[in-house]
Amino acid sequence: SSAARWSDALASFDRALAILPGAPRVRCEAGYVAHRVGQEQRAARDLDLALSLLPDPENVPSELRVPLAMCLFNRGLVHEALDEPGRAATRYRASLAVRPHPAVRARLDALTARLRRAAAGLGRSATVADLADAVSRAYVGCSTVECEEGDEEAPGIEEVAPPRGESRPEGVVLFDVTMPGYQVETIGTIAAIRSAGGWGLFELEMAESATTDG
Numbered sequence: 746s747s748a749a750r751w752s753d754a755l756a757s758f759d760r761a762l763a764i765l766p767g768a769p770r771v772r773c774e775a776g777y778v779a780h781r782v783g784q785e786q787r788a789a790r791d792l793d794l795a796l797s798l799l800p801d802p803e804n805v806p807s808e809l810r811v812p813l814a815m816c817l818f819n820r821g822l823v824h825e826a827l828d829e830p831g832r833a834a835t836r837y838r839a840s841l842a843v844r845p846h847p848a849v850r851a852r853l854d855a856l857t858a859r860l861r862r863a864a865a866g867l868g869r870s871a872t873v874a875d876l877a878d879a880v881s882r883a884y885v886g887c888s889t890v891e892c893e894e895g896d897e898e899a900p901g902i903e904e905v906a907p908p909r910g911e912s913r914p915e916g917v918v919l920f921d922v923t924m925p926g927y928q929v930e931t932i933g934t935i936a937a938i939r940s941a942g943g944w945g946l947f948e949l950e951m952a953e954s955a956t957t958d959g
Contacts, residue, residue, distance in 0.1 A: 751781045769798035773816040780819065785826045792820040802843050814844035821852070830856055831922075857948060869943055873918055876937045880920045880946065915939045919949075 758775035765771055776791030799813050800806065821836030837853040840846070871879075916939040923932050934949040 748782065751778060754778050755782055755784075767798060769795040769816070770812050772798065773812065773819060776816075776823070777819045780823050780826060785823055788823045789820070789827070792816060792823060796820065802839060805843060810844050814840045814846065814849075817843065818846075818849050818852075825856070830859060869915075869939060871944055876918055876944065877920065879944075880922065880935055880937070915941070 755775065755778045758771065758778055761771050762768075762775060772791050773795035776788045776795060779785075779788035779791060795816050796813075799816060800809060802813065805813050817836050817840035821833040821840065824830070824833035824836060834853060834856050837849055837856065840849050841853065918937045920935040920937065921932070922935055936947045936949050938945055938947060
């Protein structure tokens with residue numbers, strides 16, 4: 746069976762790691778295989794160790810760009826499996842910065858759509874505190890969440906709000922979020938927009954800056 750093949754593959758990687766414990770590519774592949782067999786905590790440990798052994802994105806040599814990008818992508822998969830979508834998005838963006846790839850872009854786009862629906866279950870009477878909680882749950886691992894009242898004319902709202910004729914925005918709350926990640930932190934603005942259908946979350950902008958945190 747497929748599960749048995751992945752389990753056998755993980756055993757093979759364990760034997761390889763016993764000989765080459767500091768080989769980042771082997772460690773990264775072992776982490777991915779652990780993910781495939783459902784050992785997410787083991788996968789996270791292996792991938793984090795592999796990333797600590799690889800160069801940071803700004804200084805990675807050309808021959809290591811593909812391994813680093815793949816390792817970042819795999820770590821994002823594990824974040825998703827652990828229901829940490831915000832951290833997963835951070836890894837996917839870092840992977841794309843190292844090496845653009847359509848599969849990674851598609852995964853990030855799908856995840857972004859999921860995050861946008863995070864507040865869909867909130868009623869029209871939701872408070873700012875309710876919205877802040879929804880943002881914190883959607884962007885697991887965010888280190889700061891600050892909010893301010895906005896309006897339908899706030900910069901960037903026009904691009905993400907529903908068309909005026911369909912569901913005019915009735916209220917906007919802006920959240921600034923910061924999420925730590927591998928060698929970078931993601932800083933962004935999330936808009937909670939209320940319309941006739943209720944609340945929704947939308948990314949206005951997400952940018953990365955270098956950090957010394959691992």
